[in-house]
Amino acid sequence: MTDNKAISRETLESMLKAINMGVLLVDHDCKVLFSNHFMSINSGRSAEELVGRTLFEVFPELPEVWTRQKINSVVTLQNFAFTSWQQRPHLFNFESTRPISGLVGHMYQNCTFFPVQDADGGSLGVGLAISDTTDTAARQLELTHLNELLEEEKSAQALLIARLEEAQAQLLQSEKMAAIGQLAAGVAHEINNPIGFVCSNVNSLRRYLVDLFALLDAYEQASDEKHAQAHPELAAMRDKADYDFMRQDIDELIVESVEGLDRVTRIVKDLREFSHVDSYEWQLADLHKGLDSTLNVIWNEIKFKAQVIKRYGDIEPIECMGSQINQVFLNLLINASHAVGVDGEIIINSGREDGGVFVEVVDNGHGIPLDIQNRIFEPFFTTKPVGMGSGLGLSLSYSIIVKHHGRLTVESEPGRGSCFRAWLPLRQPQVQAHATSAVEGC
Ligand SMILES: Nc1ncnc2c1ncn2[C@@H]1O[C@H](COP(=O)(O)OP(=O)(O)O)[C@@H](O)[C@H]1O
Ligand SMILES: [Mg+2]
Incomplete structure (x- = not known):
């Protein structure tokens, strides 16, 4: 001390x-x-x-x-x-x-x-x-700043993880859809054969019935009064069976059955065309067939909302993955049907351009505000309510078209409508050698 x-x-x-x-x-x-x-x-x-x-x-x-x-x-x-x-x-x-x-x-x-x-x-x-305390304060402030940066990064990562989870869910969903598509195509394929012979049998039956009725007519004309009196049970049978009505009804039944079978055949064909299980590889495909089968598949969704006008030009088959291009058409058409109001109109244009072909889906819907026009191709960007839109349709379509060495562009005027245009080359540069020569619908 x-x-x-x-x-x-x-x-x-x-x-x-x-x-x-x-x-x-x-x-x-x-x-x-x-x-x-x-x-x-x-x-x-x-x-x-x-x-x-x-x-x-x-x-x-x-x-x-x-x-x-x-x-x-x-x-x-x-x-x-x-x-x-x-x-x-x-x-x-x-x-x-x-x-x-x-x-x-x-x-x-x-x-x-x-x-x-x-x-x-x-x-x-x-x-x-x-x-x-400047030294301490400087260190502390720097730490606080670093901490803030870390927090920011952490929340950015959390956002990223959430998006990844969403993307994974979406991927699972699209895998599920692909599986359902394959199942549908498989079922369609299996139904195709029986429907084929039922059609042909019904057509034969129709011809036979014509002959059979002609034969019955001939019998009727040949039988005279004496013959009728000798066989009263024939008249009773005729009355019991309501022969005249039956004859007329058989005709109608056959006509309806043929119509029904035609419809089933068309549905099976559309399902096969649309899911195109056999086209996960590059093939020459007719885009108009692809558009038609896609339209048929979503017709129920579109028919009450818009009038569809097809203005198909003269285009040749192009090298593409049919089912994927159909997916693009599907997204563009569904978006157009979501955008239109009363007096909805969707025009599909196609034609040749720049050594390739183009397909346009034009609608007279609400259009896209200028400030979001450059965002609509972003994954997860949507202006639709939860459950209505995933925001993946256009981004997926964009990547499909880019994979095909094409371009997907949009022109839109708010309040007047939008025009989505896909341009595709006739042939793919790197896969030219693998292209099959068969011409297929999409
Ligand atoms: N034809 C269209 N008319 C108006 N807006 C459109 C049209 N197509 C796309 N959009 C806008 O682009 C957004 C993204 O579209 P998309 O990627 O298909 O996702 P989603 O349809 O699930 O919202 C839509 O939410 C909509 O705002
Ligand atoms: Mg969409």
């Missing part, structure tokens, strides 16, 4: 003056009684200039009301008070030079207010101990 009495007042004062933190002593009126070197160096004023004047004259940046309150409370309660750089970063307007970069900035400070008594134990005033 050091003996306090051995240290002179001058020694203590010179220590206070030299210490590497600010020391001030003020009286109850905030008049400066003592100020050390730290305060002079940082304020640019000598101790003589500071002492004898109020804090607010020499340090105008100090908040007067707040400072007086602090000093009064320390005097009254004879307690310590503290303010940290987080609450008041720059209490005194001092500068600080960073050791490595040499950059000059505001000094961050902590300040302790402590009661000071005179030799008789009476209250002399309040001491202020000001420490430079």
Whole structure:
């Protein structure tokens, strides 16, 4: 232990003056009684200039009301008070030079207010101990900043994960759809054969019935009154069977059955064309057939909403993956049917252009606002209510067309309608060698 009495007042004062933190002593009126070197160096004023004047004259940046309150409370309660750089970063307007970069900035400070008594134990005033916390503050602020960046990255990752999960769900869904498509195509394939022979049998039956009725007519004409009297049971049988009605009805039944069979044949054909299980490879395909089968598949969805006008041009078969191009047509047509209101109209144009072919789906719907026209091809971008749109139709279509070395573009006028245009080359550059020569519908 050091003996306090051995240290002179001058020694203590010179220590206070030299210490590497600010020391001030003020009286109850905030008049400066003592100020050390730290305060002079940082304020640019000598101790003589500071002492004898109020804090607010020499340090105008100090908040007067707040400072007086602090000093009064320390005097009254004879307690310590503290303010940290987080609450008041720059209490005194001092500068600080960073050791490595040499950059000059505001000094961050902590300040302790402590009661000071005179030799008789009476209250002399309040001491202020000001420490430079710029290093700590700089590190802390940098950490906070890094933390914020990490948080931002974390939420960006969370968003990404959510999107990935959604994409995976979508992928599963499309795999499911593909499986259903294959199943449908398989069933369609299986039905194709029996439907074929039922059709042919019904047609034969129809011919036989014509002959059979002709034969019956001939019998009727040949039989005379005598013959009828000899065989009254024949007339009874005829009445019982309601022969005249049956004859007429058989004709109608046959006509209806042939119509029904035609419809089944068409549905089976459309299903096979649309799902095109055998076309997951590049083939020459007739786009008009693809458009027609796609239209048939979604006809129920479209027929009450819009009138469909086909303006097919003269185009030749192109090398493509039929089922994928049909998927594009499906997305464009469904979007168009979602966009139209009363008096909806969807026009399908096709033609040759630029050494390739184009297909346009034009609607007279609500159109696309200018500010979102460049976003509609983004995955998950949708303006439709939850459950109505996944926002994947156009992005999927875009990637299919790009994979085909084509272009998918849009022109739209809000309030008047939209035109989606797919342009496709006649042949694929890298797969030319594998193209089959068979011409297939999409
Ligand atoms: N024919 C169209 N008319 C107006 N807006 C359209 C049309 N086609 C697409 N859009 C806009 O583009 C968005 C994205 O379309 P899409 O990728 O097919 O996703 P979804 O149909 O699931 O919303 C739609 O939500 C819609 O705002
Ligand atoms: Mg869509």
